[in-house]
Amino acid sequence: MQSILLFLYRLRAFLLFIFLEAIAIWLIVSYNSQQGSAFFNSANQLSGSVLTAQNNVAEYFSLATVNKNLVEKNAELLAELEKYQKPADSVFIELDSVLLHSFQFKGAKVINNSINLSQNFITLNKGANHGIKEGMGVFNEEGVIGRVKGVTRNFASVISILHTDLLISSKIASTEVFGSTKWDGKDSKYAKLLYVPRHVSIQKGDQVVTSGYNAVFPEGIPIGHVSEVKQGSDTNYLDITIELTADLSRVSYVYLVENNQEEELNELYQSNGISNE
Amino acid sequence: MSSGRLFLLSIGFILYLIIQVLLLKNLVLFGTAFCFLYVLYILLLPVDLKTIPSLLIAFFLGIGVDLFYDTLGIHTASILAVSFVRAGWLKILTPTGGYDDDLQPSMLNMGFGWFLTYSLPLFLLHHFLFFYIENLGTNLYLPVVQKIVFSTIFVFIMSIIVQLLFYRRRRGI
Numbered sequence: 001m002q003s004i005l006l007f008l009y010r011l012r013a014f015l016l017f018i019f020l021e022a023i024a025i026w027l028i029v030s031y032n033s034q035q036g037s038a039f040f041n042s043a044n045q046l047s048g049s050v051l052t053a054q055n056n057v058a059e060y061f062s063l064a065t066v067n068k069n070l071v072e073k074n075a076e077l078l079a080e081l082e083k084y085q086k087p088a089d090s091v092f093i094e095l096d097s098v099l100l101h102s103f104q105f106k107g108a109k110v111i112n113n114s115i116n117l118s119q120n121f122i123t124l125n126k127g128a129n130h131g132i133k134e135g136m137g138v139f140n141e142e143g144v145i146g147r148v149k150g151v152t153r154n155f156a157s158v159i160s161i162l163h164t165d166l167l168i169s170s171k172i173a174s175t176e177v178f179g180s181t182k183w184d185g186k187d188s189k190y191a192k193l194l195y196v197p198r199h200v201s202i203q204k205g206d207q208v209v210t211s212g213y214n215a216v217f218p219e220g221i222p223i224g225h226v227s228e229v230k231q232g233s234d235t236n237y238l239d240i241t242i243e244l245t246a247d248l249s250r251v252s253y254v255y256l257v258e259n260n261q262e263e264e265l266n267e268l269y270q271s272n273g274i275s276n277e
Numbered sequence: 278m279s280s281g282r283l284f285l286l287s288i289g290f291i292l293y294l295i296i297q298v299l300l301l302k303n304l305v306l307f308g309t310a311f312c313f314l315y316v317l318y319i320l321l322l323p324v325d326l327k328t329i330p331s332l333l334i335a336f337f338l339g340i341g342v343d344l345f346y347d348t349l350g351i352h353t354a355s356i357l358a359v360s361f362v363r364a365g366w367l368k369i370l371t372p373t374g375g376y377d378d379d380l381q382p383s384m385l386n387m388g389f390g391w392f393l394t395y396s397l398p399l400f401l402l403h404h405f406l407f408f409y410i411e412n413l414g415t416n417l418y419l420p421v422v423q424k425i426v427f428s429t430i431f432v433f434i435m436s437i438i439v440q441l442l443f444y445r446r447r448r449g450i
Contacts, residue, residue, distance in 0.1 A: 013328035017361045020336045024357060027343075027350030028410065047298075047344045054299050114346070116305045118412050121347035157347065164415050185415045188308070 048111070048155040052125055055111040062252045073141040103218050106131060106256045108156070115248050118185040120160040122146060124254065127154045137210075137217040137257045143245035144168060144181075144223045145254050147216060161223075162188055162248055170223050171211040172202065178211050181223050181242065188248055191224065193240040200238070202229050208242050215265045218257060282323070282379065286334075293318040294338060298345035309424050310431040313352075315342055316403050317436045319360050320396055321383055321444075324376040328364045335360035348411065355406035359399050370395055384437060385446040396436065400429045 008015065108130075112123035126132050128151045138145040138158050146160040147168075159166050164185045170193065171178035179196040193208060206226040212219030224242035232239025259265075297315040304312050319335050339353030346352060367382065370391065376382075384392035404425045412421050 013332065013361075013364070016329055016332055017357065020332060020357050021354060024336075024339070024350045024354035028354065029350075031349040044344065050299075051345070112345070112347075114302070116308050116311070117346075117348065118415055118417065119348070123347070185412070185417050186420060 044152055045154065048123065048125075048152070051111040051123060055109070055125075059109075059252065062250065065250060066252050069141050076141075102259060102261050104258045104260065106136075106258070107253065108132070108256060109253055110251050111155075113160070113248070113251060115160075115162055115188040118164050120162040120248075121149070122158040122160050122251070122254075124156040124158060124256075125154070126256075127151045127156050129153050132156045132256060133258060135216065137221075137259075138254050139217065139221050139257070140246060140251055140254045142222070142247065144210060144217065144221055145246055145248070145251060148256065160248060161191065161244065161246070167194075168217070168223065169211045169214040170208050172226070173207040173209045173220070175200070175202075175206070177202070178213070179240075181208065190227065190241050190243055193226070193242050194237065196238045196240055197236065198231070198238055202226055202238065202240065204229065215259045215261065216257075218259075286322075289318055290334065290338060294341045297342055302345065306427070306431060309420075310427040311404075311424065312435055313342075313403065313407070313428065313432055314435055314439065316356065316359060316400060316432065317396075317439065319356060320363065320399060320436075321381055324367060324380045324382055325378050328361065331360050331364070332357060351407055351410045354410060355403045358406055359403045362402060363399060366395065366399065381444075383444055384440050385444055397429070397433060400432050400436075401425070404428050404432070 106126070108124040108126040110122055111125050112121075114120045114122075122138070122145065124132070124138075132148060132151050134148055134150055136148040138147060144161055146158045146163070147166060149157045149159045151157070161168065161181070162183050164183055166182065168181040169178070170181045177196060177200050179193045181191050182194055183191045196202065204226055208223045208226065210217040210219060210221045210223060222245045224244045226240060227243040228241040230239040230241075293315045297313070301312045301314055315338060318338065319331070322331050322334070335356045336353060339356040342352045342356075343349050367376075372387075372391070380386060382392075382395060387395070408421050408424050408428075
């Protein structure tokens with residue numbers, strides 16, 4: 001017995017190494033789910049406040065671009081608003097208010113971002129206290145940014161569209177052909193459009209937008225433009241590369257969208273055994 | 278361990294961590310060459326520091342870096358391996374006559390050639406583990422090899438510059 005203890009004592013450094021390494025691997029595995037706690041990442045209170053302090057300094061460098069984008073978005077919205085001015089001599093039919101208010105929008109600031117790894121995350125300066133919830137869609141005026149993974153009280157962690165596990169239900173705007181957008185981990189400006197059958201004709205430059213099928217994003221938020229269509233090695237599907245409209249290296253302010261009916265929709269899917277992605 | 282040395286070690290820990298997560302996180306050359314300079318802190322721990330404290334230091338440094346990189350566990354796993362291998366590697370590379378007590382195995386103390394053979398394999402190990410785990414489940418081979426090679430070279434050059442600028446040669450040698 002004593003010699004076993006002595007043996008273990010001599011191996012103590014190695015045993016500690018194995019123990020700590022096991023903790024690290026457990027952390028990797030448990031963190032690698034789509035939805036999860038945001039405690040052990042940059043959304044926790046300590047790192048969140050450090051990043052906020054850093055961002056308070058760094059944001060001055062991007063103010064010019066942010067202002068320019070905001071003015072462009074405002075002009076676009078003003079043009080859109082013009083359509084809803086009631087002409088004097090017409091009758092309007094009100095839609096059911098349940099349908100009108102199915103999406104809610106919120107704004108937040110990006111305080112941490114990465115684009116060079118194969119699984120990138122973004123941290124936002126708003127959290128559960130501001131009404132941010134897990135699973136909300138994130139986009140900015142240029143296009144889709146990602147999806148909320150987890151929230152703490154004051155910060156939120158977002159799976160970036162530049163994450164090799166995130167699928168976004170999308171469609172070609174002009175022809176309504178649908179597929180899933182997924183990043184292939186190579187270039188931060190390009191992603192792949194998967195599951196488009198071979199018989200579909202697709203032109204270079206076609207716009208890809210969100211489909212609205214998986215209830216995370218409303219329909220029609222831009223994702224990218226088709227930049228290359230190849231026959232590819234898969235016998236059923238085309239190999240389509242799209243150029244993302246959102247420049248992930250420069251995101252500073254984002255909008256979050258919540259679908260009030262997502263719960264109901266998911267319930268329907270679940271009761272019928274359909275997985276929603 | 279003297280309290281002065283403990284103080285210096287803790288200051289170094291905090292400095293490397295802050296510089297890594299606030300400055301060097303944004304420094305990625307051409308999207309492939311990452312600068313994980315915090316590995317240098319582990320490499321430059323004193324020679325006579327036992328394996329157990331250096332493992333613990335590496336663990337907390339790794340967790341700290343992981344928090345800000347949102348790569349929970351990956352930095353920790355790689356830096357732990359470096360810290361464990363380092364002890365044996367130092368023993369293999371012992372110069373004739375042995376190390377002095379509390380010697381810092383830096384380039385200034387040991388010479389460029391020795392530091393090259395000491396640090397390059399350890400940097401390579403760290404970057405290999407990091408990018409390998411990070412890309413598990415994807416089928417990117419060439420980009421990963423590029424990232425490993427270029428990041429290792431980049432960190433090695435940075436570590437030489439940092440030592441020349443901010444480290445002092447041990448007095449009395």
